[in-house]
Amino acid sequence: MRFSNFILKNVRRRPLRSILTVIAVALGVGAVVSLVGIATGFKQSFMNLYGEVGIDLLVIKGRVGRQLESGIPESMNDRILAIPGVVSAIPGVGDVISFPDDDLYMVVVNGWVPESEVFDHLTLLDGRFITKQDHRKLNLGTVLANNLDKKVGDTLEVYDGELFEIVGIFDSFSVLESGAMVMPMHELQPLIGREEQVLGISVITEDGSDAALVKRIREDIEALEKGIVARPAREHIDGLTEIQLASSMAWLTSAIALVIGGVGVMNTMIMSVQERTREIGVLRAIGWRRSRVVKMILAEAMVLGIVGAAVGIGGAIALVRLLTKLPAVSGLIEGDIPLYVVGYGVLLALLVGLVGGLFPALIASRMTPTAALRQE
Structure with a gap:
């Protein structure tokens, strides 16, 4: 044998x-x-998301345990844009909410600047994307829309007494975005007590593969204000407490x-x-x-x-x-x-x-x- x-x-x-x-x-x-x-x-x-959008640096408040608890002045955005070598600076805010009646307890609410390049990687399935003139309008990711059984034209109570009209349904290669919603940044800020503040600013440089350029821009950003840090996407994600x-x-x-x-x-x-x-x-x-x-x-x-x-x-x-x-x-x-x-x-x-x-x-x-x- x-x-x-x-x-x-x-x-x-x-x-x-x-x-x-x-x-x-x-x-x-x-x-x-x-x-x-x-x-x-x-x-x-997260890595794929930042890579697809082409984010080179993320500007956030330093020494903060949870990202959603941080905040930097919105005015930093224009100061960053003025730095040589910076192509785009995209501010944003966010929150996590629940819809207990639908068994949803970790729904991400993104506050983005309408008509900015941050929408370019999304695929619109129905309706339209939010615009700068919109008031109480939002977009839903296709996964979230299905979970909530919502369609374009429906209303959604995002916060107590705060109704928003759904004007578009989108899809994304990232399940994190497909399961989230997007509303104008200036409307989300007062709802979460972040007037004139953002959670972070995504920076796109002229050449993200140029290590010397990215390092110089990083140093220039951190010199703008004490307590502000600019990190490459991978370093930022690796450092997230969650x-x-x-x-x-x-x-x-x-x-x-x-x-x-x-x-x-x-x-x-x-x-x-x-x-x-x-x-x-x-x-x-x-x-x-x-x-x-x-x-x-x-x-x-x-x-x-x-x-x-x-x-x-x-x-x-x-x-x-x-x-x-x-x-x-x-x-x-x-x-x-x-x-x-x-x-x-x-x-x-x-x-x-x-x-x-x-x-x-x-x-x-x-x-x-x-x-x-x-x-x-």
């Missing part, structure tokens, strides 16, 4: 125990792939699940070694070396890990895609999990199998033929 077939036969000999072990590993791997995949996808959505917290919690939760999976593999393999003491003794008696016994036990553990990885990854992909169908989160998460996160899951499953099988393998390898046969 080939060694590989011998390994598979051993795994199948105790199907219930093997299935329970696979489930334990699958839960750990599934937690990694789903939770880390969602956190990573959320971060990547993203850091989501990523940390995802890995922490996954680590706990992986430990449980590892303990499950170790328990299964220890029980297997104890039940197969005579068998291992016979193998040693017919000439199997200790290293071969170790390879056998580790291989069995790795098989359980690989099968658990396959089940866990499949379940994670199905779970994330199911979540995108739920109104509460459909406008916040992508349906696709990055391929490298799937790779993390496979590697961690192999590691769980290796670690979980190492101790039982060492126990098995130390058995002498006479002692093993005498125990039976």
Whole structure:
């Protein structure tokens, strides 16, 4: 019998125990792939968004824990535009609101300057985009419009007693925008107590690939007023407290699940070694070396890990895609999990199998033929 077939036969000999072990590993791997995949996808959505618009620098208030709690003078926009090398400066404000009756609790409200280039990457599906002359008008992303069951011409109570007419439905490559709404910046500012203030200013330079130019503009912007920082998009996103917290919690939760999976593999393999003491003794008696016994036990553990990885990854992909169908989160998460996160899951499953099988393998390898046969 080939060694590989011998390994598979051993795994199948105790199907219930093997299935329970696979489930334990699958839960750990599934937690990694789903939770880390969602956190990573959320971060990547921001990166793609800024990259598509061509934003080179983001001007914000420094040393602020949450971006929505920051604020810089709106007048900074004209001062930034006056800096040589700056092509465009786009101010903006934002807020997060809820629609409990529709099971929506994290709806982003964007306050943008109408008729500016920030709308260029959006695809208008129905109606029109908001204009500078509009009053109490807004645009809805297609995902949010579907979740709210709204169409062009309908009204929406964004804040208590504040009704807005929907004049356009748009789509975006980013689910974060498709699940959001856009209203004129000057109308959102008083509603959130930000008169003459903006949360940030997006800066487009003459040549974003010119590191020296971007660095010089960055220094000029930060010299305009104390406490103002200008960061490249990636640096800004990496520093967001919300993203850091989501990523940390995802890995922490996954680590706990992986430990449980590892303990499950170790328990299964220890029980297997104890039940197969005579068998291992016979193998040693017919000439199997200790290293071969170790390879056998580790291989069995790795098989359980690989099968658990396959089940866990499949379940994670199905779970994330199911979540995108739920109104509460459909406008916040992508349906696709990055391929490298799937790779993390496979590697961690192999590691769980290796670690979980190492101790039982060492126990098995130390058995002498006479002692093993005498125990039976």
